Amino acid sequence: MFGLTRWTPFGSPFQLHREIDDLFNRFFGQTWGEPAGQPSETPTTTWLPAMESYTHEGNLCVRVALPGVDPKDVEVSVSDNLLTIKGARRTKNEQKEGSYFVREFAYGAFERTVALPQGVDASKVNAKYTNGMLEVTMPAPVTVVPKKVEIKIEGQ
Numbered sequence: 001m002f003g004l005t006r007w008t009p010f011g012s013p014f015q016l017h018r019e020i021d022d023l024f025n026r027f028f029g030q031t032w033g034e035p036a037g038q039p040s041e042t043p044t045t046t047w048l049p050a051m052e053s054y055t056h057e058g059n060l061c062v063r064v065a066l067p068g069v070d071p072k073d074v075e076v077s078v079s080d081n082l083l084t085i086k087g088a089r090r091t092k093n094e095q096k097e098g099s100y101f102v103r104e105f106a107y108g109a110f111e112r113t114v115a116l117p118q119g120v121d122a123s124k125v126n127a128k129y130t131n132g133m134l135e136v137t138m139p140a141p142v143t144v145v146p147k148k149v150e151i152k153i154e155g156q
Contacts, residue, residue, distance in 0.1 A: 018048065047089070047106030053114060060140040062114055067132035068105070074129070076136060078122040083136065086111040117141050 050065040064085055066074065074087035088109045119141030127136045 047108060047110055048112065049110055051112055051114070055140050055146065058140055059137045060116070060120065062136045064112060064134045064136075065132065066129070066134050069132070071129040071134075074134060076125070076127045076134075078116070078120070078125050081116045081118060081120060083114045083116055083125075084111065085113075085134065085136070117143060119143065 049069075051062065053060070053062045055061070062083060062085075066087070066089075069087055069089045073090065074085065077084050086109070089105075089107050091107050116138075117140075120138055125136060125138040127134060129135075
């Protein structure tokens with residue numbers, strides 16, 4: 001039986017990106033960057049982990065969902081006000097024979113880059129990996145910390 005899928009006309013642009021990548025991967029039977037018939041030595045980008053960024057208690061925080069990714073396979077760098085997180089999710093026991101009924105896990109390399117506001121001190125960036133979540137924190141520059149503005153009500 002078929003399930004219903006909610007249609008969102010203005011869904012995530014990343015979802016469209018993934019669907020187009022999946023379409024080409026299925027059509028050509030390979031990941032981008034590999035010559036036909038020759039698997040690459042270095043993994044190519046095949047998925048984008050979910051990410052969120054926010055400010056909390058004077059810090060700028062970026063969280064990335066990396067379930068099944070060994071923290072040793074993740075690299076975090078800051079350069080020219082850009083935070084780059086890259087790594088790879090590797091398969092443990094690749095099944096070569098038989099066929100899958102459902103296979104929704106994505107494997108391979110990923111890379112996410114976030115533009116940081118001016119004034120972020122790269123030497124104060126901290127990264128912590130807990131239960132499949134990578135959390136990168138840094139002191140937010142004064143221009144990013146929200147300021148509460150009082151609303152003046154006239155006529156009362």
